[in-house]
Amino acid sequence: MPSENSSDRNPSGDGAVSRAETLAESERRYRELVQHTSVVIIRFAPAGVILFANDFACECFGYEPAELTRRNIVGTVLADSGSGAGEEARRRLIHEFAQFTDREMPHTCRDGRIIWIRWNNRAIRTPSGDLQEVLAVGTEFTERKRAREALRRERDLAQSYFQIAGVVLVVLDRNGAIWMINKKGCNLLGWSEEEIVGRNWFDHFVPERIREQTREYARQVFDGRVEFPAYHENPVLTRSGEERLIAWHNTVLRSDSGSVISTLSSGEDITERRKTEESLRTYAAREHEFR
Numbered sequence: 001m002p003s004e005n006s007s008d009r010n011p012s013g014d015g016a017v018s019r020a021e022t023l024a025e026s027e028r029r030y031r032e033l034v035q036h037t038s039v040v041i042i043r044f045a046p047a048g049v050i051l052f053a054n055d056f057a058c059e060c061f062g063y064e065p066a067e068l069t070r071r072n073i074v075g076t077v078l079a080d081s082g083s084g085a086g087e088e089a090r091r092r093l094i095h096e097f098a099q100f101t102d103r104e105m106p107h108t109c110r111d112g113r114i115i116w117i118r119w120n121n122r123a124i125r126t127p128s129g130d131l132q133e134v135l136a137v138g139t140e141f142t143e144r145k146r147a148r149e150a151l152r153r154e155r156d157l158a159q160s161y162f163q164i165a166g167v168v169l170v171v172l173d174r175n176g177a178i179w180m181i182n183k184k185g186c187n188l189l190g191w192s193e194e195e196i197v198g199r200n201w202f203d204h205f206v207p208e209r210i211r212e213q214t215r216e217y218a219r220q221v222f223d224g225r226v227e228f229p230a231y232h233e234n235p236v237l238t239r240s241g242e243e244r245l246i247a248w249h250n251t252v253l254r255s256d257s258g259s260v261i262s263t264l265s266s267g268e269d270i271t272e273r274r275k276t277e278e279s280l281r282t283y284a285a286r287e288h289e290f291r
Contacts, residue, residue: 040117040138046131048072048094060117060140062110073097077107077136098123098134104145116145168246168267171253174222176200176215179262188246188269190239205236207243221252222260228252233270245271 040060043052053068061068061077074080074090078097100119107115117138124132162169168185172178181189181196189196189205199205202215214234220226228250235243246267253262 038140040136040140042073042077042136042138043133044073044094044136045133046094048074048090050076051133056140057138060109060115061107062113073136079108097121097136098131100136104141115140115142117141165266168265168269170201170265170267172201172218172263172265174219174261176202176218185267188238188244189236207235207237210234218263221263224260228260228263236267244269245274 037054038056039054040057041052041054042050042057044050050069050071050073053063053065055065058065058068063071063076068076074093078093097119098121100121102118102120104116104118107117109115117140119136119138121134121136123134126132162180163182165182165184168188169180169182170178170185171180178197178199178201181193183193186193186196202211202218206214217226221228230251231247231249233245233247235245237243247270248265248267250263250265252260253264255261
């Protein structure tokens with residue numbers, strides 16, 4: 001006799017209906033997530049025709065969803081290489097873009113704006129290995145890019161000032177290692193920047209007779225036990241073993257918590273000035289003796 005259970009009476013079964021409903025709901029939620037995420041999502045065919053673009057992609061590039069779909073990715077997302085370049089160049093451009101992984105790229109939008117997107121793309125292939133379509137996923141970071149570029153320009157400008165300054169500029173860490181030194185400092189000491197940076201200032205460029213005293217004072221500055229003097233004069237030791245007297249103007253650089261993380265000193269070589277002053281004092285003293 002036929003079974004009396006519900007699945008025999010309804011071959012499709014309530015379970016099958018439930019599974020279909022669950023699948024439909026899952027697909028709806030997935031589409032909603034894809035549409036409303038703040039990530040650029042584009043699917044395109046091997047020839048470059050856009051099959052799907054989410055709302056954020058349309059917003060970024062300045063198109064309505066119906067306009068962007070079915071356009072070619074070249075000339076829309078990717079800059080057109082020009083009609084003179086030929087179809088082969090277009091195919092190569094599409095092929096290269098399909099393989100982008102963690103790649104940053106500028107794009108020109110419909111209204112002429114330039115935006116930056118970091119792409120992570122994936123080729124989707126058929127079971128036989130043929131390219132079926134490409135899923136392009138991008139993170140738009142234009143404002144961060146601009147902020148980063150502005151910071152880089154400021155850094156380069158500061159570096160230019162640092163290098164062209166007419167005085168010696170030296171930055172030391174709490175252990176006395178040289179973080180930075182400008183060209184004027186390198187010329188004074190007689191070493192290249194590559195030879196100086198990373199070396200210990202006290203071990204290599206402070207005369208031995210005052211080395212430990214100077215090192216200990218620096219420790220106290222970093223520990224906050226004494227203030228770094230705004231001005232002092234100290235000799236430095238050059239590559240040839242000569243001592244040069246430097247007039248230093250100093251400041252400290254602090255962390256957010258207020259602790260000293262480095263010292264910045266600007267110095268002027270006053271060796272010849274001091275020799276001249278000494279000679280003048282000696283001459284004046286002798287003149288006074290003969291009067």
